[in-house]
Amino acid sequence: MPETERVENLILGGGEPGKYIAWELARQGRRTVVIERALIGGSCPNIACLPSKNVIHSAKVADLLRHASAYGQRTGPTATDMKGVRERKRAMVEGMVEIHRNKFEANGLEFLLGEGRFLAPRTVEVSLAAGGMRRIEAERIFLNLGTHAALPDVPGLAEAAPLTPVEALELDHLPEHLIVLGGGYVGAEFAQAFRRFGSRVTVVEYGPQLMAREDPDAAEAVQGIFAEDGIDVILGAATKAVAGRSGNRVRFEIETPHGERMIEGSDLLVAAGRAPNTQGIGLELAGIACDARGYVTVNDRLETAAPGVWATGECAGSPQFTHAAFDDFRIVRNNLAGGERTTRDRLVPYCMFIDPELGRVGLNETEARRQNIAVRVVTLPMASVLRARTLGETRGFMKVLLDAHSDRILGFTMLAPNAGEVIAVVQTAMLAGLPYTGLRDAIFTHPTMAEGLNVLFTSVPPPKPQSGEA
Numbered sequence: 001m002p003e004t005e006r007v008e009n010l011i012l013g014g015g016e017p018g019k020y021i022a023w024e025l026a027r028q029g030r031r032t033v034v035i036e037r038a039l040i041g042g043s044c045p046n047i048a049c050l051p052s053k054n055v056i057h058s059a060k061v062a063d064l065l066r067h068a069s070a071y072g073q074r075t076g077p078t079a080t081d082m083k084g085v086r087e088r089k090r091a092m093v094e095g096m097v098e099i100h101r102n103k104f105e106a107n108g109l110e111f112l113l114g115e116g117r118f119l120a121p122r123t124v125e126v127s128l129a130a131g132g133m134r135r136i137e138a139e140r141i142f143l144n145l146g147t148h149a150a151l152p153d154v155p156g157l158a159e160a161a162p163l164t165p166v167e168a169l170e171l172d173h174l175p176e177h178l179i180v181l182g183g184g185y186v187g188a189e190f191a192q193a194f195r196r197f198g199s200r201v202t203v204v205e206y207g208p209q210l211m212a213r214e215d216p217d218a219a220e221a222v223q224g225i226f227a228e229d230g231i232d233v234i235l236g237a238a239t240k241a242v243a244g245r246s247g248n249r250v251r252f253e254i255e256t257p258h259g260e261r262m263i264e265g266s267d268l269l270v271a272a273g274r275a276p277n278t279q280g281i282g283l284e285l286a287g288i289a290c291d292a293r294g295y296v297t298v299n300d301r302l303e304t305a306a307p308g309v310w311a312t313g314e315c316a317g318s319p320q321f322t323h324a325a326f327d328d329f330r331i332v333r334n335n336l337a338g339g340e341r342t343t344r345d346r347l348v349p350y351c352m353f354i355d356p357e358l359g360r361v362g363l364n365e366t367e368a369r370r371q372n373i374a375v376r377v378v379t380l381p382m383a384s385v386l387r388a389r390t391l392g393e394t395r396g397f398m399k400v401l402l403d404a405h406s407d408r409i410l411g412f413t414m415l416a417p418n419a420g421e422v423i424a425v426v427q428t429a430m431l432a433g434l435p436y437t438g439l440r441d442a443i444f445t446h447p448t449m450a451e452g453l454n455v456l457f458t459s460v461p462p463p464k465p466q467s468g469e470a
């Protein structure tokens with residue numbers, strides 16, 4: 001049994017907030033230990049955001065090559081070499097890991113590669129990857145455990161050994177027919193990328209539309225773009241059973257609003273949401289409570305039920321984006337320094353990196369209706385934006401929600417190239433409390449996508465009269 005070591009700060013899980021908390025505390029000269037079981041730098045640079053966007057960019061190149069003649073280019077036959085796609089991605093990831101390794105060393109903190117689990121309040125045992133055990137008691141503990149791909153409870157699914165994004169990003173061959181279970185973020189991004197590489201792709205989505213959180217017009221527009229790419233989408237599909245094994249042959253028995261169907265593919269990717277990495281690590285021995293879905297229960301300062309223990313990022317139920325996880329770090333850092341920051345009323349934008357991109361900040365129509373908020377809605381087709389015409393990509397739209405009675409911007413959705421960048425412009429206006437007329441009258445560079453905001457806001461109808469007004 002190893003002796004108990006005592007430290008000031010322990011970070012369990014080295015994802016986005018965890019690593020920044022560690023670097024900050026070490027910078028302040030406080031004795032800090034990070035325990036990370038495998039991913040130096042966490043999921044984002046190793047197995048999630050950055051590698052997936054790297055591979056998606058390769059798929060964009062494949063798509064441009066396929067349509068090269070439309071740009072006046074003569075090319076010969078082209079084909080995707082998945083080993084080459086993987087090498088490019090691996091080189092980027094290795095570079096990111098190196099940067100993180102150096103940062104952990106330079107700050108003089110102790111980085112332990114190993115799996116941690118609680119033995120008692122604020123006491124963690126580490127099973128080191130290099131062999132051996134350590135036992136550490138800390139004054140303060142910061143949990144940043146992350147999530148993993150959830151496996152829906154479908155007979156035969158686990159036995160089919162489906163790919164998760166982790167394995168899909170490591171494929172060295174092209175699946176002949178990839179079945180994607182789930183039409184959310186991962187499902188949409190991976191479906192389009194693999195289709196562009198040359199796989200046949202079928203998306204099987206349980207809900208009535210792709211991207212459950214988006215307005216139906218956005219989901220329908222994306223489905224239309226997917227149809228043009230040659231992706232099959234089956235909506236309202238309850239999977240009854242799966243047979244076979246991914247990588248060889250898989251068979252899906254599904255029930256749809258139009259009757260029962262059987263589909264067959266060569267490979268299977270699960271993209272059906274996430275489950276927290278909170279099971280089997282003794283949280284209950286440390287007085288740390290979890291909700292019914294297994295996420296660590298925290299208050300709006302990210303403090304857990306156990307004194308001296310914080311939880312951050314996805315394991316704490318924060319929005320499942322790296323930028324939200326990074327903000328969790330800022331909340332903890334500021335509050336440790338005597339601040340009063342909370343997770344309340346955060347404006348968290350996001351962008352789905354399909355092509356064209358789907359970005360959103362603030363409310364959409366569905367949410368406004370659900371919350372009974374009276375709005376004015378203005379939509380602009382991308383064909384009206386001159387930059388879109390230069391690119392030859394006029395599919396999609398901009399849509400803004402304004403307060404019905406004032407000039408306040410409540411939300412913005414955009415399906416277009418560079419949507420992820422343009423939503424930042426609208427977000428900045430929202431954060432600054434700028435009325436929409438500020439964007440309507442601003443001089444934007446011509447020809448850019450942001451210039452479309454001038455056109456969009458010029459079409460805003462007058463405010464609706466307040467009830468009681470003539």
Ligand SMILES: Cc1cc2nc3c(=O)[nH]c(=O)nc-3n(C[C@H](O)[C@H](O)[C@H](O)COP(=O)(O)OP(=O)(O)OC[C@H]3O[C@@H](n4cnc5c(N)ncnc54)[C@H](O)[C@@H]3O)c2cc1C
Binds near residue numbers: 114
């Ligand atoms: C395929 C994919 C693409 C994505 N793309 C985007 C994107 O484009 N933009 C975006 O904003 N978000 C994206 N996300 C979401 C984003 O990756 C996460 O929200 C983000 O990484 C924050 O995660 P985290 O810090 O909470 O957890 P993580 O980064 O997963 O950190 C948790 C860490 O804890 C470690 N750990 C867990 N248990 C233990 C234990 N017992 N002992 C020691 N270590 C442990 C894990 O190894 C992991 O490194 C994507 C997700 C996926 C799956």
Ligand SMILES: NC(=O)c1ccc[n+]([C@@H]2O[C@H](COP(=O)([O-])OP(=O)(O)OC[C@H]3O[C@@H](n4cnc5c(N)ncnc54)[C@H](O)[C@@H]3O)[C@@H](O)[C@H]2O)c1
Binds near residue numbers: 154187207210211
């Ligand atoms: N660009 C980005 O920012 C980005 C990219 C990838 C992932 N992410 C993050 O990762 C999270 C997880 O992504 P995800 O795609 O796994 O989850 P998701 O919640 O976005 O989508 C899961 C989808 O699977 C469907 N589903 C669930 N069970 C099913 C079943 N049995 N059969 C068929 N469909 C089923 C759901 O209805 C839903 O549409 C996202 O919520 C997002 O926050 C972000």
